[in-house]
Amino acid sequence: MGEDRNSFIFRLLLTLFVILAINFFLPRMMPGDPFSTTSADEVGEEIIVMTEEQRLYYMNYYGLDRPLHEQFLVYMKNLMTGDLGRSIYYKMPVSDVIMLHLPWTMLIVVGATVISTVSGVVLGTFSAKNRKKGSDRIMMTGLIAFAEIPSFLLGLILLLVFSVYLRLFPLAGAITPFADYNGPAEQAWDILYHAFLPVVTLSLSQLTGVYLLTRNTLITVITKDYIRTARAKGLGEKTVWNRHALRNALLPVVTRTGFMIGIMMGGVVLVESVFSYPGIGMTLRSAVVGRDYPLIQGILLVIAVSILICNLLVDKIYGKLDPRVVI
Amino acid sequence: MSLLKINDLKCHYLTDISTVKAVDGISFEIEEGEILGIVGESGSGKTTVALGIMGLLPENAAISGEILYRDELISSLPESGMDRFRWKDIAIVFQNGLEVMNPVLKVGVQVTEPMIRHLEISPGKARSKCADLFRTVGLDPKWMDLYPHQLSGGMRQRVLLAMALSCEPKLLILDEVTSALDAFTRKEIRDLLVDLQKEKGYTMLMISHDITFVSSVASRIAVMYSGKVVESGPVRDILVSPRHPYTRGLVHSTPDIFVYKDLWGIPGDVPAGEEFKGCPFRPRCTQKIDICNKASPVLMPVGGGREIACHRGGIAGLLEARNLSFSYRLPDGEYLQAVDNVNLEVREGEVLAVVGQTGSGKSTLAHILANVIRPEYGEVLFMDGNVSGGNYGNRVNGIQIVFQDPFSSTSNRFTVLDAVKEPLYINKIGSNGDRLQMVKNALELVRLPNTDNFLSKYCGELSGGQRQRVALARAMVMEPKLLIADEITSALDVSTSANVLRLLKGLQNRRGFAMIYISHDLSLTLKIADRIAVMNSGKIVETGNSHDVMLSPYDEYTKRLVGSRIGLCCHNH
Numbered sequence: 082m083g084e085d086r087n088s089f090i091f092r093l094l095l096t097l098f099v100i101l102a103i104n105f106f107l108p109r110m111m112p113g114d115p116f117s118t119t120s121a122d123e124v125g126e127e128i129i130v131m132t133e134e135q136r137l138y139y140m141n142y143y144g145l146d147r148p149l150h151e152q153f154l155v156y157m158k159n160l161m162t163g164d165l166g167r168s169i170y171y172k173m174p175v176s177d178v179i180m181l182h183l184p185w186t187m188l189i190v191v192g193a194t195v196i197s198t199v200s201g202v203v204l205g206t207f208s209a210k211n212r213k214k215g216s217d218r219i220m221m222t223g224l225i226a227f228a229e230i231p232s233f234l235l236g237l238i239l240l241l242v243f244s245v246y247l248r249l250f251p252l253a254g255a256i257t258p259f260a261d262y263n264g265p266a267e268q269a270w271d272i273l274y275h276a277f278l279p280v281v282t283l284s285l286s287q288l289t290g291v292y293l294l295t296r297n298t299l300i301t302v303i304t305k306d307y308i309r310t311a312r313a314k315g316l317g318e319k320t321v322w323n324r325h326a327l328r329n330a331l332l333p334v335v336t337r338t339g340f341m342i343g344i345m346m347g348g349v350v351l352v353e354s355v356f357s358y359p360g361i362g363m364t365l366r367s368a369v370v371g372r373d374y375p376l377i378q379g380i381l382l383v384i385a386v387s388i389l390i391c392n393l394l395v396d397k398i399y400g401k402l403d404p405r406v407v408i
Numbered sequence: 409m410s411l412l413k414i415n416d417l418k419c420h421y422l423t424d425i426s427t428v429k430a431v432d433g434i435s436f437e438i439e440e441g442e443i444l445g446i447v448g449e450s451g452s453g454k455t456t457v458a459l460g461i462m463g464l465l466p467e468n469a470a471i472s473g474e475i476l477y478r479d480e481l482i483s484s485l486p487e488s489g490m491d492r493f494r495w496k497d498i499a500i501v502f503q504n505g506l507e508v509m510n511p512v513l514k515v516g517v518q519v520t521e522p523m524i525r526h527l528e529i530s531p532g533k534a535r536s537k538c539a540d541l542f543r544t545v546g547l548d549p550k551w552m553d554l555y556p557h558q559l560s561g562g563m564r565q566r567v568l569l570a571m572a573l574s575c576e577p578k579l580l581i582l583d584e585v586t587s588a589l590d591a592f593t594r595k596e597i598r599d600l601l602v603d604l605q606k607e608k609g610y611t612m613l614m615i616s617h618d619i620t621f622v623s624s625v626a627s628r629i630a631v632m633y634s635g636k637v638v639e640s641g642p643v644r645d646i647l648v649s650p651r652h653p654y655t656r657g658l659v660h661s662t663p664d665i666f667v668y669k670d671l672w673g674i675p676g677d678v679p680a681g682e683e684f685k686g687c688p689f690r691p692r693c694t695q696k697i698d699i700c701n702k703a704s705p706v707l708m709p710v711g712g713g714r715e716i717a718c719h720r721g722g723i724a725g726l727l728e729a730r731n732l733s734f735s736y737r738l739p740d741g742e743y744l745q746a747v748d749n750v751n752l753e754v755r756e757g758e759v760l761a762v763v764g765q766t767g768s769g770k771s772t773l774a775h776i777l778a779n780v781i782r783p784e785y786g787e788v789l790f791m792d793g794n795v796s797g798g799n800y801g802n803r804v805n806g807i808q809i810v811f812q813d814p815f816s817s818t819s820n821r822f823t824v825l826d827a828v829k830e831p832l833y834i835n836k837i838g839s840n841g842d843r844l845q846m847v848k849n850a851l852e853l854v855r856l857p858n859t860d861n862f863l864s865k866y867c868g869e870l871s872g873g874q875r876q877r878v879a880l881a882r883a884m885v886m887e888p889k890l891l892i893a894d895e896i897t898s899a900l901d902v903s904t905s906a907n908v909l910r911l912l913k914g915l916q917n918r919r920g921f922a923m924i925y926i927s928h929d930l931s932l933t934l935k936i937a938d939r940i941a942v943m944n945s946g947k948i949v950e951t952g953n954s955h956d957v958m959l960s961p962y963d964e965y966t967k968r969l970v971g972s973r974i975g976l977c978c979h980n981h
Contacts, residue, residue, distance in 0.1 A: 307510040310502060313462050314522040314571075315494025318487060328512050403512055404555040 096389065101160070104381040105153055108374050115169045115372045116140065143169060145374070156378070165382070166375035170368065175379035179361060183383065185255050186353070186360030189276050190345050193283035198338055200284070201291025206327065208292070209299035221296070228289035232348050236282040236355035243278060250278050253357035279356045286348060287341050294337055298330040305329075332403050339395030343388040409479060410437040411579055411611050412461070412498075417473035417483075419456050419465060430456040432635035433473070435707075438579070443605060443612040445626030445643070447619045447658065449674075453635040454615045455503075458583045461613075462500055463490040477579075496526045499577035503584035504565040509556040516552025519571045526575045541570040545600060562593035569597070573604075581613045586621050594621065601625055619662050623647055628713075631655045634688035637707055639722075641714030648953070651714065651722030653757060654689050660938060687719065694757035694920030695724050726922050727754040727777065727807075727890055731786035734772055746772040747783070748946035754890065754922050759913070761925045761933035761954070763969065764943035770926045771812070773943070774894045777924065778809035790890070802835045808883035812895040814875035818882070820868035824851070827867055828882045835886075850885040854878075855911060873904035880912065891916070892924045897932070909936065930969055934958055942966045 116136040140146045144155065159166060165175035204224070208217045243249045251257070255275045262268040302308065303326050311325040346362075353362035361380050368376040400406050419431040431453040438444045446454050459465050461475055463485065475483035482493055502508045509518055519541065520534035529537070539549035545566040556564060565585060572580060582601070586594040602625055604610055616622050622629060623643045630640035631654065639652040650656040657674035674692055687693070687700045699719050707717040716722050729752040735743040746769040754760050762770050775781045777788055779801050790800045790807060800806035811817040818827050828847045832838055838846060848858040854877040856862065867875060876896060883891055893912060897905035913936045916923050927933050933940060933954070940957045942950040942965065950963040961967045 306502070306505055306507045309459075309464055310508055311510065312487075313464055313494060313500050313502075314525075315491035315496070316521060316525055317491055320521075320525075325510050325513075329510070332512075405511055405557050 093389070097385075100385045101157070101382065102153075104378045104385070105156055106149070108369070108372070108377045109149065111369075111372065113372050114140065114145065115143070115374065165379040168368075168373055168376040168379075170371045170373045170376065175375050178364065178376060179379055179383055182359055182361045182364045185276075185358060186349055186362060188272070189279045189283060189352075189358065189360065190342060190349060192276060192280040193287065193345060194338060194342060196280065197284040197287040197341070198291055198334065201288050202295045202327075202331070202334060204288075205292045205295025206299060206322070208296045209303065210322065212300060217296075221293075224289045224292055227285070232282055232286035233351040233355050235285060236279070236352050239278050239282055240355060251275055255359050275358075279352050279358050282352050282355075283345055283348060287345065290341070291334060291337065294334055295330060298333050299326055302326050302330045328402075332399065335399055335402060336395055339391045342391045346384045346388060411440045411442075411478065412438045412613070413474075413476040413479075414457075414461075415474040415476070417457070417460060417475060418471065419453070419460050420470045421466075422468050422470055429635050430469075431460065434632070434635070434637050435473075436630055436637065436640070438611055438613060440578075440611055441609045442628065443614060443626040445614045445616070445622035445629040446632055447616060447622050447629055448632035449658070450617060452632040454617075454632055455583055456635075457632075458500060458581050458613070458615055461581060462494065462498060463487070495522045495572075495577060496575045497577055498579045498581065499572040499575065500581040500583060501565075501568050501572040501585050504561055504568060504588050506557065508568065509564065511556055513555075514553050515556055515559065515567045518556075519552070519567065519574055522571070523574050538570070538574070541573055542567075544573070544604075545570045546596065561588050562590070565589060565593070565597065569600070576608075577610075579611045579613065581615070583615045584617070585614075586616065586618055598624055619647075619658055631658065636688060636704070636717065637715075638689065638717045639715065640707070641712065645712060645714060651710065651716050652689075652718055653693055653695060653723055656723060656758075656938075657692075694922075695720055723758075724756045725753055726756050726791060728752070728789045729777060729786065730789070732773070732776055732783045732788070733785040734769075734776060734781070734783050745946045747776065750786075750943075750946070750948055752777075752941065752948065754924060757920050757922055758938045759916060759923045759925055759936055761927060761937035761940045762943055762948075763927060763930055763933055763940055765928055765969070768943045769946040770928075770943050771894055772946075774809065774892050774924065774926050778807055778892050780809065802831070804837065804887050805889050806886065807890045807892065808886050808888035809892040809894060810876075810879050810883050810896050813899050814872060814879050815899075817879050818867045818875055820866065822867050823864050824856075824867065824870075824878055825863040827878055828885055831882060831886055846885050847881075850881040851878075853884050853915060854881045856881065871904075872900050873908060876900060876904075876908055877911070880908075884915070887919075888921055890922045890924065892926070894926045895928070898928070905932075912936075930958075942969060 114136075116139045137146070144152060156166070163176075165179075167173065168175050168178050171178050204220065208220050211217045240252070244252045251274065255272065256268075257271055257275075262271065307329075308321060308325055311321045316324075349360060350362035350365055352358070353360045354366055357363065361383065365377065365380045367373075368380065414437070415435050416433050417431055417435070418429070418433050421428040421430055434453075434457065436444065446457065448454050456465070456469075460471060460483070463482070465471060471483065473483065474481060477493060477497065482490065485493075509515065516535065516538055519538045520531065523529060523534040523537060524531055527534075535552075538552060542549045542552060547563060547566050547570070551559065551563065551567075556567075559567065565588075569585070586597055589597065598621060601612070605612065605625075612625075614622050614626055619629075623646075626643055628641065629643050629646055630637045631646070631652065632638070633654050639646065639650070639655045646655060647659060650659050654674070661674060685704075686702055687696070687705050690696050690700045693700065697719065703719075705717040705719045707715045709715050710721070729750060732747050732750040732752075733745070734747040735745045738744055748769070750773060752760075752773075762773065764770050772781070776783045779788070779799065793800075801808065822830070825844070825847055828850055829843050832843045832846060837843070847863070851858040851862075856874065856877050867878060870878065876899075880896075896912070897908055900908060909932065912923075915921075916936075925933060925937060937954045940950075940952065940954045941948050942957065942961075942963065944965045950957060950961060950966045957966060958970060961970050
């Protein structure tokens with residue numbers, strides 16, 4: 082057991098190191114640097130074109146003129162002390178920038194995970210129960226066709242229909258600017274109101290996967306001997322499905338949810354951009370445009386670590402749900 | 409009123425390409441407190457019957473016929489209606505398998521679950537009842553909190569039994585409960601079932617291919633073949649004198665019943681349920697007649713509470729000898745009574761061994777039966793005709809005999825071809841070309857080469873084992889219904905004789921002819937015989953199933969014969 086644990090920790094550290102190295106070198110392989118930006122992110126933003134002297138001064142100031150391996154060593158050393166560096170664009174610590182934007186992303190990712198999993202399981206169960214009937218066929222064809230729409234396109238459509246034409250939802254942002262709330266309930270309502278479309282877009286992009294997995298696993302599970310045993314005991318169809326079949330069918334769904342969060346972390350960059358939602362996805366995008374190396378590294382690190390944590394959690398939860406798995 | 413009554417039940421599985429008739433019109437009844445066993449090979453439809461009663465057949469099963477529980481029709485109930493009967497009235501112990509219990513629920517939970525639902529008791533009370541049940545089936549209640557995969561096969565089977573008993577059902581169905589268990593566990597489960605039946609008077613339907621297990625618990629058995637019941641009756645009667653050729657094959661291939669005999673299964677396979685006209689057992693049957701191709705036999709009562717489905721009324725008699733007597737005149741004018749008022753019967757497809765010491769009259773009897781010599785008194789009837797009148801030796805599908813000494817029964821100056829062809833030539837069977845092919849086939853049967861080189865060899869050039877095989881081929885070329893083998897291995901060494909004997913029994917098993925095997929060697933006959941007749945001084949002193957004769961001989965002479973076997977150093981007789 083101890084040996085298993087050690088090798089597990091070793092593998093985890095190795096994974097982390099590889100991720101850190103990629104995070105570090107990849108942004109620096111892009112053309113340009115933080116001080117030769119020529120395009121503005123938003124219309125109307127002032128473009129500051131630096132002179133070569135200024136550029137060299139700043140490069141020296143941030144230590145970017147030193148050899149790459151030296152920069153990497155410094156980065157690693159600072160990371161050990163929990164220092165993620167300073168954002169060149171925001172002129173403040175990277176950790177502060179991330180803490181400012183991460184909660185919004187968490188809100189929509191967690192919300193989308195919950196919604197897509199729950200509705201996927203419910204729809205999948207319904208479909209499996211009505212297998213080979215019309216409702217199952219229509220639902221399956223519809224959802225598969227739906228899954229082929231890219232999430233940013235879906236987001237644009239939703240934005241156009243519900244925000245631009247119907248004016249039901251806001252066009253951008255996570256809260257109403259300069260709002261004065263009468264108590265936390267109103268504030269929560271405002272937050273949900275802004276998060277609704279991004280969450281729906283993200284959920285819909287994941288829904289079909291969960292639905293298909295639930296449906297197909299259930300269809301396999303329902304033919305197992307233990308389902309026959311449960312039926313023989315006269316427990317009633319409801320108990321047979323919910324207690325005996327679904328419990329077994331949910332095991333792969335749980336595993337999938339772990340991966341899903343990783344996939345969504347990628348998708349969130351696009352969705353947040355479409356809805357101008359101030360999460361780390363949008364921050365990452367502007368950091369890439371501005372070649373803000375420390376910020377890119379920091380955000381990518383946060384995403385990578387959160388995926389690792391999710392996978393770890395899934396393993397633990399799986400162990401609790403399936404007694405056959407020993408962790 | 410019977411507890412369960414099944415009327416002409418049919419379950420056909422419909423697949424995209426074909427229809428599998430798993431159960432094809434069976435009817436039976438189970439009285440309250442009775443244990444009925446259903447036996448049959450795998451694929452005979454036993455489990456489908458069990459699932460049919462529970463209403464658990466898959467969606468692609470087409471069901472017709474009636475299943476009545478206490479005169480209430482339960483075969484066409486919807487799921488919810490069936491749930492009223494499930495577990496409280498009819499419960500089933502499934503065949504043990506890794507996935508027969510839910511892998512993610514503790515076994516205790518799975519046992520208490522139906523109690524909470526059907527008996528409407530609290531979870532706490534159900535748990536304490538579950539602990540009692542665990543003790544009843546011989547499990548420590550602490551195992552309740554384990555998951556199915558943490559238990560051994562035997563423990564899982566006990567949990568399944570506890571689960572089935574949890575709501576005290578009126579009818580308990582047991583489906584192959586012992587097939588995966590070791591001998592000790594199997595016996596413990598058996599004893600447990602017997603005790604349960606005695607104490608609580610459970611009515612049981614026991615389904616298994618394990619005829620020994622079923623017959624040790626059940627009072628009545630039904631033998632299923634290819635979706636039909638071919639024979640049913642009281643257990644003891646069926647085991648001792650099976651009437652259907654299939655039942656006999658099943659009994660004879662059970663090592664617990666025939667302890668000494670080599671294992672020979674029933675040749676062939678169950679027809680795979682496709683459109684099949686006639687008797688389903690026909691391809692494997694040794695006594696089929698024309699009608700067997702055309703119509704399927706119906707289960708008919710034959711008295712003594714027994715029923716049988718066979719166009720020939722069960723295993724038919726093949727040869728019957730009545731009051732045979734024969735004596736030799738000795739040089740001093742005295743008469744030696746070699747065969748003294750012998751009555752004998754040989755049935756289709758069976759191996760009867762006639763055992764006795766040298767000079768007991770065995771060979772003389774064999775010669776009379778083969779119509780080589782005529783008896784002084786009595787008559788021999790072969791297929792209901794008189795042997796001496798009908799001359800069954802010189803026709804195809806008749807009687808053939810193979811003698812003790814191959815060196816004198818085959819001529820040195822004959823080639824192998826001539827020796828084997830001779831009976832065809834004498835009896836004018838087939839053209840010359842046909843005969844050559846028949847000879848070659850016969851040689852192949854007895855595992856001799858059928859090359860031209862071998863065919864033109866002289867018998868004098870062959871070894872003893874080869875010559876005995878040539879003699880056997882000469883008998884086989886006539887495709888006999890009855891083969892009389894008179895001490896055919898006594899002139900051969902141990903290894904050769906073992907080979908010839910296995911060859912002979914293999915041929916008999918495959919081709920289904922009956923055989924009278926005459927020998928003085930009791931150990932050897934036990935390997936192949938179904939029945940044994942013991943002969944002493946011209947009389948048959950004891951006849952019976954080979955295991956009965958061996959294990960519990962009643963005649964003094966038989967006892968001496970059994971006791972006369974020379975044991976090895978470590979066996980004392």
